[in-house]
Amino acid sequence: MTDDRLTAAVRALIxxxxxxxxxxxxxxxxxxxxxxxxxxxxxxxxxxxxxxxxGSVWNRWFNGVSDWCTRRPEQVREVAAALEDLRDRR
Structure with missing residues (x-):
């Protein structure tokens, strides 16, 4: 997978x-x-x-004020799994 396609896939996921x-x-x-x-x-x-x-990446960019990781932990787990899957497919 090219860098542009990988970035586009991560962007689509987020x-x-x-x-x-x-x-x-x-x-x-x-x-x-x-x-x-x-x-x-x-x-x-x-x-x-x-x-x-x-969550570490997310909280760093949102200066620790995001509650996504605590509010929707299942989504964070899904994103992590999808990112691992992208790694396996590249």
């Missing part, structure tokens, strides 16, 4: 969940680009992608 509800409120399509970049780097890397790893 946009589908819209963890902060920002896209649903009319935020621009690139709203989650910083998070997508970091999550894409995880897919390219060797570290296991767990819910805790995804």
């Amino acid at each position: 946009d589908r969940y819209d963890p902060e509800g920002l896209l649903g409120m009319g935020a621009p399509d690139d709203e989650y680009d910083p998070e997508v970049r970091d999550l894409t780097a995880l897919v390219r890397g060797g570290e296991e992608i767990t819910a805790d790893v995804v």
Whole structure:
């Protein structure tokens, strides 16, 4: 999978969940680009992608004020599993 396709797949995943509800409120399509970049780097890397790893990325970008990880832990687990699956398919 090319870098562009991988980034697009990670963006589609995050946009589908819209963890902060920002896209649903009319935020621009690139709203989650910083998070997508970091999550894409995880897919390219060797570290296991767990819910805790995804939560760490998310909380860093939202300065610890996001409640997505505690409000929707099943989504965070699903995102982590989907990212691992992307790794296996690239």
